[in-house]
Amino acid sequence: MDKFTYHNPTRIHFGDGQIAAIANDIPKEKKVLVLYGGGSIKSNGVYEQVAQALSGHNWGEFAGIEPNPQYDTLMKAVEMIKAEGFDYLLAVGGGSVVDGTKFIAAAATYEGDDPWHILSQQKTVTHALPLACVLTLPATGSESNMGAVVSRGTTKLAFMTPHVQPQFAVLDPSTTLSLSPRQVANGVVDAYVHVMEQYLTFPVNAKVQDRFAEGLLLNLIEEGPKALTTPNDLDVRANIMWTATQALNGLIGVGVPQDWTTHMIGHELTGHYGIDHARTLSIVLPAVMQARREDKAEKLLQYGARIFGITEGTADERIDAAIAATIAFFKQMEVPTALSDVELGDNDIDVIVSSLEQNGMAALGEHGKVTLTESRRILETAR
Numbered sequence: 001m002d003k004f005t006y007h008n009p010t011r012i013h014f015g016d017g018q019i020a021a022i023a024n025d026i027p028k029e030k031k032v033l034v035l036y037g038g039g040s041i042k043s044n045g046v047y048e049q050v051a052q053a054l055s056g057h058n059w060g061e062f063a064g065i066e067p068n069p070q071y072d073t074l075m076k077a078v079e080m081i082k083a084e085g086f087d088y089l090l091a092v093g094g095g096s097v098v099d100g101t102k103f104i105a106a107a108a109t110y111e112g113d114d115p116w117h118i119l120s121q122q123k124t125v126t127h128a129l130p131l132a133c134v135l136t137l138p139a140t141g142s143e144s145n146m147g148a149v150v151s152r153g154t155t156k157l158a159f160m161t162p163h164v165q166p167q168f169a170v171l172d173p174s175t176t177l178s179l180s181p182r183q184v185a186n187g188v189v190d191a192y193v194h195v196m197e198q199y200l201t202f203p204v205n206a207k208v209q210d211r212f213a214e215g216l217l218l219n220l221i222e223e224g225p226k227a228l229t230t231p232n233d234l235d236v237r238a239n240i241m242w243t244a245t246q247a248l249n250g251l252i253g254v255g256v257p258q259d260w261t262t263h264m265i266g267h268e269l270t271g272h273y274g275i276d277h278a279r280t281l282s283i284v285l286p287a288v289m290q291a292r293r294e295d296k297a298e299k300l301l302q303y304g305a306r307i308f309g310i311t312e313g314t315a316d317e318r319i320d321a322a323i324a325a326t327i328a329f330f331k332q333m334e335v336p337t338a339l340s341d342v343e344l345g346d347n348d349i350d351v352i353v354s355s356l357e358q359n360g361m362a363a364l365g366e367h368g369k370v371t372l373t374e375s376r377r378i379l380e381t382a383r
């Protein structure tokens, strides 16, 4: 395995009633801005719990961060912060609210002329406002990582900096009971693909990362369908929530090659067609597995054997079976697995490939071998 330095500074408060913990974790002298989305937190009791916990603080709020947060919306929060002097940000919601808040934290203290350059030119972020979150949708891992994804029109871009890593995250599984089945399924599939992006590459004898990744995949296969069939089971929600955090908090990705082709192509599908993030991944991942099967053969065989018990047949047959089992799991989670499932065709493939080109995504994957031609082949495989 490659050398690495691992440090995850996000304090996790997990379980029932843990929203109260924010009272002690945010310094009393801070002026806190609570940021949230379209209002789900107002109808499921989360807002009241946050307000109660912040009763000893000076705080205000910014509502309306949309799914796949838009730059223009986020810049309104930046203006508010500058005008009113907020110096601590608390994101309350799903990955979009957390990601949006991360960008706001960086943009509010950015000294260059245009904060969009943090994304479009990957300008170095040297500081940001401190932030924390109350997560209500297990999926992205954003609650304890340093990444964020922001959209501007049809362009969807990511940035990473340790300065926007949340100081703490509250994970109370009961806050997820109000999620729609669609959002629950999306979360399980997103977490699954996060593991796959860091696992399904080539072996480097990283046994902890491999076995931990396989454990997370097995949890999602076991608990994901239960979250749809027995939606009130809090134990199921708890296991999914903790699994999703572990899937993208850095741990399984240390010292191993990573892919992220599925995500980069998926971001284009969301940017241009508004398809939910996870539903782009369930379309693209099986095609990546198919198109990249030679480079990924050893890990595909390991994945098939350890996750689905596929040990019989030729290597090619076992890889076919592993891809089929992955598609079957996605279908069980009721997400699309082909472009035709979301009514996209060949013209749309052209749009996606030229957008990948514009965004500089011409050498993706663990070997940098996924050129634009190869992305086209992947999309054609996903038809």
Ligand code: NZQ
Binding pocket: 036, 037, 038, 039, 040, 041, 044, 065, 066, 067, 068, 069, 093, 094, 095, 096, 097, 099, 136, 137, 138, 139, 140, 141, 142, 145, 147, 148, 149, 175, 176, 177, 178, 179, 180, 183, 186, 187, 190, 248, 263, 277
């Ligand atoms: O806006 P509200 O009213 O809160 O409603 C949201 C939204 O409509 C709703 N929701 C959230 N919690 C709820 C709830 N509804 C009822 N009960 C609750 N407890 O769910 C809808 C979707 O929310 P969103 O935050 O968009 O979903 P998700 O957490 O899947 O986040 C997706 C975003 O994260 C990015 C994606 O690209 C996408 O923009 N990602 C971020 C990553 C990161 N920072 O590391 C990695 C991921 O790969 C991903 O790219």
Ligand code: ZN
Binding pocket: 140, 190, 191, 193, 194, 263, 277
């Ligand atoms: Zn994702």
